[in-house]
Structures are given as structure tokens and as C-alpha cells.
Amino acid sequence: MLEIKGVSQSFGDHTVLDDINLTIRGGEIVGLVAPNGTGKTTLLNIVMNFLKPDEGKITYKQKMDYSSKRKEIQMRRHLSFLPEIDDLYQELTGLEHINYYGRLWQQTTREVEQIIERLHMTHYVKNPVKTYSLGMRQRLCFAMMLAADTEVMLMDEVMNGLDPDNVDLLTAELINLKERGKIIMIASHLLNNLDLYSDRVLFLKDGRVVLESVHESQECDSYIKVTVPSHAIEQLKTEKPFPEGSRYMSHRLLCIPLNGMQPDQVGDWVSFLYKKGYRDTTIGEIGSSEWYSELYNNK
């Protein structure tokens, strides 16, 4: 269990993080979402102890923290951060990088060959990094993290520069890591992708977590979702009152909760909306991109 307890951080008079509290259990992926410059990287840097927070602390398995050099060394065995593309060594090969990370954390390079195959890197991994494209470098960074195989993994923009096939490839790897019990935090702007593997997505604003959207399948709320212009909402409501828990979101999305609805009632709603000319009905949870528009657009 990784715990972030009362973490606050300011730069000058700019409060970037304000009393952040978060507990993440094994087998959980937590997504961090916010516009540029809102504190996602700062939080990940504090979890790694690259930055000492003004207030608060990080603990792992309740007994490990960064309170002394000795404890920090112990803690570092369990945490790793997705390497940055800019930190790769141009003259070294991908294989040398992956082997280095494997040895550093696991004292072995046993799994390296499988990682290279799974990430489709065989044809380039023995060439120097200076010959790699952006997507090839990004896959290398991810492969290094897989070789480190730590219990806690932190990633900032893990899908950076990847084409759709490689996004799918890394998405499957992340789900696999989750099934193996890893604790994972990911800051990302690829919101639909984040919803595919995150158990929870946290939205930061003014230094605080303003929304936690839960994706664990049994607990999440599903809605009938349809785009309706604001001038038509009151008329619709008069004709068919919206059930409790309905939301009209900032980007004209009407969300009617399915909670407790019988199948024919769902059908009635869809056909009512269809007859009124609203034909883009979908059923599902409110996704991260929809929450993003609600929380940040024009606000």
C-alpha cells in the first residue's frame, strides 16, 4: 500500500499541491488528470522523493518512508519512474539500457528477452538510441521500466508519441502489470485511453483533488447519454421528468442514470429521446474526457 499523506507544495506564492491525501493498493492503477501546469508531475516527483514537499509524507507498506538516507535506500528498491526520453544515452543501444535497469533493480536480466519480444523491439534493440524514432524511444523507456519490475511504478505521459497499435500494445501491458499486483500512478492527457486501464482517475484543480472517478466495474454508475442543446432541456423535463441523479454537463451532454431502471424503462427513454430528434444516445459511464470538459472547459 502506497500512501500520500497531507502533501502540499508551493513555488513562491503559487500553491501547486494543497493537502493531497491518497492511498493506492496493490493491483490498482490510478490516473492523474489536469490541464498543463497543474501539479501532476510535481506530485509524481514528490512520491519518488525527487522533490521534498513543503508538508506531508509518502509511506510504502506503512513502514517505509524517506525520513532517513537508510530508509530512502530501502524505499527506492520498490519504486521506479518511467525514464524520460531525454535521459536516454544516444550512443548506447536499447538492449544496454534495458539490461542496466534489470540489473539495477532485480540483479538479473532474465526477463529481458521476453520484454523485447512483447514490445516488438527485436529488430532495433541492438542499434544505438540515436537511430530511434520517438515511438521507438518511448517503447524503450517502457521496456526499461518492465525490466526494473518494481512493485510501484510511476509514469508521466507513458503513451507519448506512440501510434495506435503501440498504444494498444502498452495498454495491454499495463493491464497485465495491474493483474500482477503492481501499484501504478499515471499522469496522462490521453483520457479515453486512461479509462481503459485505470481503476480510479483523479482530477486536480487549484492544488486539490476535485473529483475521483471510479471505474471498478460493479461500482461505477452507468447513464443514458445524449447531446441536447441547453434551450431544449426545460421542455424535455416537462414532458418526461428526469430521474434523480440526472446531470446536464457543460458540453450539452444530458446524462440519465440507469440506477434501478428496468430494461423497458431504458427503452422508453431511448425511444422518447429518438422521437424528439436526439439520436446520438449512448449508454455507459461518464468518461474522463466528459469529466474533463465539465471541470475545466471555460472555467
Ligand SMILES: Nc1ncnc2c1ncn2[C@@H]1O[C@H](COP(=O)(O)OP(=O)(O)OP(=O)(O)O)[C@@H](O)[C@H]1O
Ligand atoms: N522547480 C520548480 N520551480 C518553480 N515552479 C515549478 C517548479 N516545478 C514546477 N513548477 C510549477 O508548478 C506548476 C505545476 O507543474 P507540473 O510540472 O507539476 O504540472 P503538470 O500538471 O505535470 O503539467 P504538464 O501537463 O504540462 O506536464 C507549474 O506552474 C510549474 O511552472
